[in-house]
Amino acid sequence: MSDPKLPPKDVEKYASEFLASNLKWAQRMNQAFPQYFPNSSAKQEPKILWVGCSDSRVQESDATTSLPGNVFVHRNIANQFHLDDDNALSVLAYALAELGAQHVVIVGHRHCGGAISAMNEAARAPEPGKAKLQLTPSYSPLGRNVLHSSHITDKQDETPRDPKEALSRWLVPLVGHIRQLALPKQEEVALDVIIEENVKVQVNNLTKLDSFIKKSAKARPVWVHGWVYDFSTGFVKDLEITQVLG
Amino acid sequence: MSDPKLPPKDVEKYASEFLASNLKWAQRMNQAFPQYFPNSSAKQEPKILWVGCSDSRVQESDATTSLPGNVFVHRNIANQFHLDDDNALSVLAYALAELGAQHVVIVGHRHCGGAISAMNEAARAPEPGKAKLQLTPSYSPLGRNVLHSSHITDKQDETPRDPKEALSRWLVPLVGHIRQLALPKQEEVALDVIIEENVKVQVNNLTKLDSFIKKSAKARPVWVHGWVYDFSTGFVKDLEITQVLG
Numbered sequence: 001m002s003d004p005k006l007p008p009k010d011v012e013k014y015a016s017e018f019l020a021s022n023l024k025w026a027q028r029m030n031q032a033f034p035q036y037f038p039n040s041s042a043k044q045e046p047k048i049l050w051v052g053c054s055d056s057r058v059q060e061s062d063a064t065t066s067l068p069g070n071v072f073v074h075r076n077i078a079n080q081f082h083l084d085d086d087n088a089l090s091v092l093a094y095a096l097a098e099l100g101a102q103h104v105v106i107v108g109h110r111h112c113g114g115a116i117s118a119m120n121e122a123a124r125a126p127e128p129g130k131a132k133l134q135l136t137p138s139y140s141p142l143g144r145n146v147l148h149s150s151h152i153t154d155k156q157d158e159t160p161r162d163p164k165e166a167l168s169r170w171l172v173p174l175v176g177h178i179r180q181l182a183l184p185k186q187e188e189v190a191l192d193v194i195i196e197e198n199v200k201v202q203v204n205n206l207t208k209l210d211s212f213i214k215k216s217a218k219a220r221p222v223w224v225h226g227w228v229y230d231f232s233t234g235f236v237k238d239l240e241i242t243q244v245l246g
Numbered sequence: 247m248s249d250p251k252l253p254p255k256d257v258e259k260y261a262s263e264f265l266a267s268n269l270k271w272a273q274r275m276n277q278a279f280p281q282y283f284p285n286s287s288a289k290q291e292p293k294i295l296w297v298g299c300s301d302s303r304v305q306e307s308d309a310t311t312s313l314p315g316n317v318f319v320h321r322n323i324a325n326q327f328h329l330d331d332d333n334a335l336s337v338l339a340y341a342l343a344e345l346g347a348q349h350v351v352i353v354g355h356r357h358c359g360g361a362i363s364a365m366n367e368a369a370r371a372p373e374p375g376k377a378k379l380q381l382t383p384s385y386s387p388l389g390r391n392v393l394h395s396s397h398i399t400d401k402q403d404e405t406p407r408d409p410k411e412a413l414s415r416w417l418v419p420l421v422g423h424i425r426q427l428a429l430p431k432q433e434e435v436a437l438d439v440i441i442e443e444n445v446k447v448q449v450n451n452l453t454k455l456d457s458f459i460k461k462s463a464k465a466r467p468v469w470v471h472g473w474v475y476d477f478s479t480g481f482v483k484d485l486e487i488t489q490v491l492g
Contacts, residue, residue: 167336
């Protein structure tokens with residue numbers, strides 16, 4: 001890859017540079033190591049579901065030296081697993097019920113920007129009016145499901161939600177949790193505590209899905225782990241909070 | 247990594263095998279190539295936001311030969327970008343407004359299990375009663391936002407949604423779109439069409455966020471691309487449907 005700090009005039013080419021890199025890589029791999037690529041007629045059998053952060057410095061295939069087919073992946077801001085989030089829940093359903101995965105790993109990481117945002121927000125005095133606004137999408141006081149069920153339509157709402165408001169809402173549970181913590185004064189130490197606490201909360205969220213896991217895992221146990229990755233060293237830390245469900 | 251088809255008794259060890267692989271890799275890299283790891287005091291400056299599928303056979307860092315710091319990532323079932331999904335919207339907001347990314351790539355892939363599920367569902371006759379059930383979380387006819395705004399609480403709902411119902415709801419927009427398509431009879435060809443159409447729909451969804459993009463990108467353009475990856479060959483196909491927003 002070229003230098004990440006290119007002059008602005010080259011920004012337009014970023015995507016085509018990735019395409020050019022892909023072409024070279026795929027050609028080389030097909031010559032040197034074609035068996036690297038999974039057979040399209042075989043079913044995937046991932047060993048773990050990785051629920052991690054979107055952060056560009058956390059590459060799960062690096063951190064686990066994993067081959068294609070090993071790790072099923074969901075990545076979002078600050079590795080959240082909200083129990084009312086169809087996006088993450090559907091990934092879990094697919095991994096466990098369709099593919100038979102038996103390990104779920106919540107992976108936080110040090111220096112997480114989402115956790116920093118939540119820490120800063122938690123440091124402000126809570127404003128009930130503002131919180132209410134954040135929790136309610138701006139286009140409607142009722143939100144997605146009411147619109148759907150009243151219209152009985154397969155179409156999505158035409159008016160999109162505001163992405164910045166979505167980000168605020170997304171971090172609300174984490175902000176709330178941070179406000180309950182007795183944190184060390186030094187900011188970097190406090191951030192590490194928040195990052196580990198955040199992983200624990202998501203692992204705990206998954207334990208509330210025990211009855212679903214019992215049904216879908218068909219008498220096989222499912223292990224839920226909490227890890228923290230440090231992208232500046234490459235090491236994964238196991239928080240040793242593994243829960244056995246199912 | 248060890249053989250993916252281990253006898254069942256070894257399943258418990260899967261996660262610890264990943265941890266052991268990580269330890270070896272991180273030790274080796276710190277000795278041989280420590281500059282591989284990003285400096286924790288520098289801000290990430292990803293060049294692209296990759297919105298792709300959770301499929302374990304699609305490793306975006308492989309496909310783009312990318313280094314840590316290059317690609318901000320959101321992965322979910324069948325690479326969807328729903329305009330009422332706080333999870334994906336918050337990733338977009340973070341990538342564009344906080345990190346200044348100017349390329350968003352929706353990446354479908356051939357042999358997508360989520361697309362196959364949607365294709366099979368679309369082949370069934372629509373049942374309005376069933377669709378209504380799918381669109382409404384089982385614990386409440388009103389859903390998340392109403393509960394939140396009426397209680398004005400920072401806590402999440404205690405009763406989790408059913409993950410399998412979440413998966414059905416997640417695929418409803420795609421199922422609806424497939425029903426509108428005139429598809430070739432041969433199933434594998436039809437699936438390829440669906441996968442490309444699905445990418446086009448998500449790119450089109452992003453164009454509806456033009457006013458947000460204008461605000462957050464501060465007069466810089468944002469390019470939205472549609473690609474399809476073939477994990478059995480490693481090649482990315484550019485659908486050449488790039489939109490310039492902002």
